[in-house]
Amino acid sequence: MNKTFTLKNVYVENTASVVGPTEGAGPLGDLFDVVIPDDIYGENSWEKAERKMLLESMGLCMNKSNYQTEDFDMILAGDLLGQLISANFAARDLLIPFVGVFGACSTFTLSIGLGSLLVESGFMNRVLAGASSHHETAEKTFRFPTELGVQRKATATWTMSGAGTVILGGVGPVRVSEVTFGRVVDYGLKDANHLGAAMAPAAFDTLNRHLTNLGKKPEDYDLIATGDLGSVGHIMLKHLMGDKSLGSGNLTDCGLLIYDTRQDTHAGASGCGASACVFSSHFFPLLVKGHINRLLLIATGALFGQTTAQQKESIPSIAHAVCFERVSDQ
Amino acid sequence: MNKTFTLKNVYVENTASVVGPTEGAGPLGDLFDVVIPDDIYGENSWEKAERKMLLESMGLCMNKSNYQTEDFDMILAGDLLGQLISANFAARDLLIPFVGVFGACSTFTLSIGLGSLLVESGFMNRVLAGASSHHETAEKTFRFPTELGVQRKATATWTMSGAGTVILGGVGPVRVSEVTFGRVVDYGLKDANHLGAAMAPAAFDTLNRHLTNLGKKPEDYDLIATGDLGSVGHIMLKHLMGDKSLGSGNLTDCGLLIYDTRQDTHAGASGCGASACVFSSHFFPLLVKGHINRLLLIATGALFGQTTAQQKESIPSIAHAVCFERVSDQ
Numbered sequence: 104m105n106k107t108f109t110l111k112n113v114y115v116e117n118t119a120s121v122v123g124p125t126e127g128a129g130p131l132g133d134l135f136d137v138v139i140p141d142d143i144y145g146e147n148s149w150e151k152a153e154r155k156m157l158l159e160s161m162g163l164c165m166n167k168s169n170y171q172t173e174d175f176d177m178i179l180a181g182d183l184l185g186q187l188i189s190a191n192f193a194a195r196d197l198l199i200p201f202v203g204v205f206g207a208c209s210t211f212t213l214s215i216g217l218g219s220l221l222v223e224s225g226f227m228n229r230v231l232a233g234a235s236s237h238h239e240t241a242e243k244t245f246r247f248p249t250e251l252g253v254q255r256k257a258t259a260t261w262t263m264s265g266a267g268t269v270i271l272g273g274v275g276p277v278r279v280s281e282v283t284f285g286r287v288v289d290y291g292l293k294d295a296n297h298l299g300a301a302m303a304p305a306a307f308d309t310l311n312r313h314l315t316n317l318g319k320k321p322e323d324y325d326l327i328a329t330g331d332l333g334s335v336g337h338i339m340l341k342h343l344m345g346d347k348s349l350g351s352g353n354l355t356d357c358g359l360l361i362y363d364t365r366q367d368t369h370a371g372a373s374g375c376g377a378s379a380c381v382f383s384s385h386f387f388p389l390l391v392k393g394h395i396n397r398l399l400l401i402a403t404g405a406l407f408g409q410t411t412a413q414q415k416e417s418i419p420s421i422a423h424a425v426c427f428e429r430v431s432d433q
Numbered sequence: 434m435n436k437t438f439t440l441k442n443v444y445v446e447n448t449a450s451v452v453g454p455t456e457g458a459g460p461l462g463d464l465f466d467v468v469i470p471d472d473i474y475g476e477n478s479w480e481k482a483e484r485k486m487l488l489e490s491m492g493l494c495m496n497k498s499n500y501q502t503e504d505f506d507m508i509l510a511g512d513l514l515g516q517l518i519s520a521n522f523a524a525r526d527l528l529i530p531f532v533g534v535f536g537a538c539s540t541f542t543l544s545i546g547l548g549s550l551l552v553e554s555g556f557m558n559r560v561l562a563g564a565s566s567h568h569e570t571a572e573k574t575f576r577f578p579t580e581l582g583v584q585r586k587a588t589a590t591w592t593m594s595g596a597g598t599v600i601l602g603g604v605g606p607v608r609v610s611e612v613t614f615g616r617v618v619d620y621g622l623k624d625a626n627h628l629g630a631a632m633a634p635a636a637f638d639t640l641n642r643h644l645t646n647l648g649k650k651p652e653d654y655d656l657i658a659t660g661d662l663g664s665v666g667h668i669m670l671k672h673l674m675g676d677k678s679l680g681s682g683n684l685t686d687c688g689l690l691i692y693d694t695r696q697d698t699h700a701g702a703s704g705c706g707a708s709a710c711v712f713s714s715h716f717f718p719l720l721v722k723g724h725i726n727r728l729l730l731i732a733t734g735a736l737f738g739q740t741t742a743q744q745k746e747s748i749p750s751i752a753h754a755v756c757f758e759r760v761s762d763q
Contacts, residue, residue, distance in 0.1 A: 105506075105528075105529075105530060106506060106556075106557075108556055148744055150740055150741070150744065176435075176436060177614060181535070183516075184515075184738065184740065185514075185515025185516060185574075185738045185739055185740065186513070186515060186535065186537065186736065186737065186738030186739070186741075187535045187736070187738075188736075188737070188738040188740060188741050191617060191736035191749055191751075192617075192736075192741070192746075192749060194616075194617045195617040195618075195619050195749045198435075198616055199435075199616065200435060200613075200614035200615060200616055201614070201615065201616060201617050201751065202534065202536075202543065202547065202614060203534065203535040203536060203736075204532065204533065204534055204535070205511070205516065205517045205533040205534070205535050206532075206533060207516065213532065217532065217547070220551060220554065220556050221550060221554075223554075223556075224550065224551075224553075224554030224555075224556065225554075226436075226438055226550055226553075226554065227436075244515075283530075284507060284530035284531070284532060285530060285531065286524075286528055286529065286530055286531060287521060287522075287524045287525040287531050288525075289525050406516065406517075406518075406521035406522075406533075407516065407518070408514065408515045408516030408517075408518040409515055409516070410480055410514065410515065410518060411480070411516075411518050411522070414478055414480065416522075419521055419522060419525045421521075421531065
């Protein structure tokens with residue numbers, strides 16, 4: 104049980120990202136493939152806008168690599184909304200077998216982890232793995248509709264609008280080399296405006312198991328990036344990992360990279376889109392160019408729902424880890 | 434693309450089912466492992482009762498085969514509720530890596546299909562695959578809270594209360610031999626009280642691809658069972674498959690087997706629990722005893738959500754097919 108899987112033959116062939124205007128105005132703004140002009144994106148609901156972004160990221164990815172839908176064995180994708188309506192409705196427009204996965208904001212590495220095992224096994228040649236989130240659809244689901252103008256806590260993260268997709272296949276140089284699936288961890292926290300605190304223990308559990316299983320140390324990676332712990336959760340993870348010599352400068356969080364602190368987004372970005380878009384637009388090019396050679400991405404998810412929040416239950420969390428490695432001999 | 438995967442080394446080692454009182458009063462009542470006394474099951478919410486049923490089915494399964502949590506590499510599970518709260522919260526009590534999957538009522542064969550590929554590949558030795566639904570939690574999510582007493586349409590299915598789990602591993606005699614993952618199909622139907630009609634085309638698409646990929650005919654299976662099309666959807670599937678010589682007596686639907694027509698459950702049972710509990714309690718023993726030797730189970734799911742229903746969108750559907758085969762030389 105609790106294995107870390109090491110892979111040899113799976114590569115991220117390409118990536119694509121589509122983000123909202125607030126994300127486009129942030130420090131990574133120039134790196135995203137598409138920055139949409141407003142959060143509604145020509146649709147009549149935010150849900151349709153989110154779906155359109157996810158579908159567009161999938162199409163862009165395929166176009167970049169000159170693939171058609173028939174070149175893919177499967178789509179693995181998910182989002183934050185009840186019954187995965189973004190992923191399901193996006194997949195409706197592509198005649199590719201579809202698997203919906205839910206890991207809240209950990210969905211991106213969950214879909215990559217599963218997809219990579221299916222490609223490595225030889226069952227599949229090529230899969231699409233993606234995830235999306237949208238500020239307006241998520242806030243109304245998990246906290247308050249933004250029209251209410253409820254004041255946000257300083258610990259609250261800002262669910263980002265963004266969709267990211269990758270192609271997993273056989274073309275290098277960025278190999279998926281290690282995968283550790285998360286366990287559900289619950290320290291009893293209940294505040295939906297403080298999700299970094301709820302998720303930090305899950306990130307710790309997965310990172311710890313990943314390193315222990317492989318006999319590795321944090322320094323063995325050029326970069327360790329969590330998904331969307333935000334500024335508070337990031338510090339909590341550093342505390343939890345105190346004895347593992349973290350804080351050596353190679354630990355970051357995707358949620359900290361998306362907004363400028365002047366954008367008033369409080370503890371940083373969150374949402375499935377955070378790890379999906381930062382990996383697709385920022386980390387992947389760094390790996391391709393050899394600026395970093397080993398990245399451990401640990402997307403984190405808070406597994407609560409509208410109903411469990413209303414019923415005053417705690418917030419269980421999970422984190423899935425995937426290592427991406429530049430292979431030089433390709 | 435659109436492959437059917439044929440497997441050699443994955444077996445359903447054991448099964449367990451936990452159902453509600455209405456299901457216990459039906460024709461399969463004596464076959465379920467546990468019939469709970471009422472739909473609340475000693476909890477203070479229906480959601481907690483559903484979660485308890487799913488967790489209990491997992492524990493029962495492990496106990497039957499004398500396994501501990503550390504004998505499992507992964508749990509793959511899902512349910513109908515927003516953010517998969519039943520599966521997430523059930524997995525919290527088991528320290529096993531967890532993957533949440535959503536295929537609405539197709540979730541049972543989705544988790545078995547994915548889990549089987551992971552075991553066949555050698556990455557994993559043993560996984561738990563499960564799914565749950567609950568009449569009260571589902572009705573309030575997708576239609577009306579039952580307290581309202583809204584009159585039900587004759588075409589409406591009755592979301593069943595039930596959880597089913599299987600152990601996928603290496604011990605026979607019931608082998609998982611074929612897996613076809615579904616594509617999202619949408620014929621434009623919008624009535625949440627007529628889901629059999631929305632899902633029949635998805636069942637047709639998957640069954641058709643499964644047979645075509647393998648060069649097989651319906652008669653090559655002792656039994657073909659859809660998940661929860663109910664009485665109307667079942668007839669529609671027969672019409673769609675007209676030229677494939679179905680109607681030869683080997684096509685059934687799990688939703689038709691759970692209730693007696695005198696139970697006033699309209700078009701029959703639906704919910705993730707339908708295929709999960711009918712397989713676990715009824716089909717699996719038939720396979721073990723050799724009363725049937727080849728079963729094709731096609732669980733069907735309507736991929737709509739509360740939000741898409743309120744926004745008057747259509748109901749996309751999906752179906753995942755898994756063939757179970759008795760291997761005589763074990």
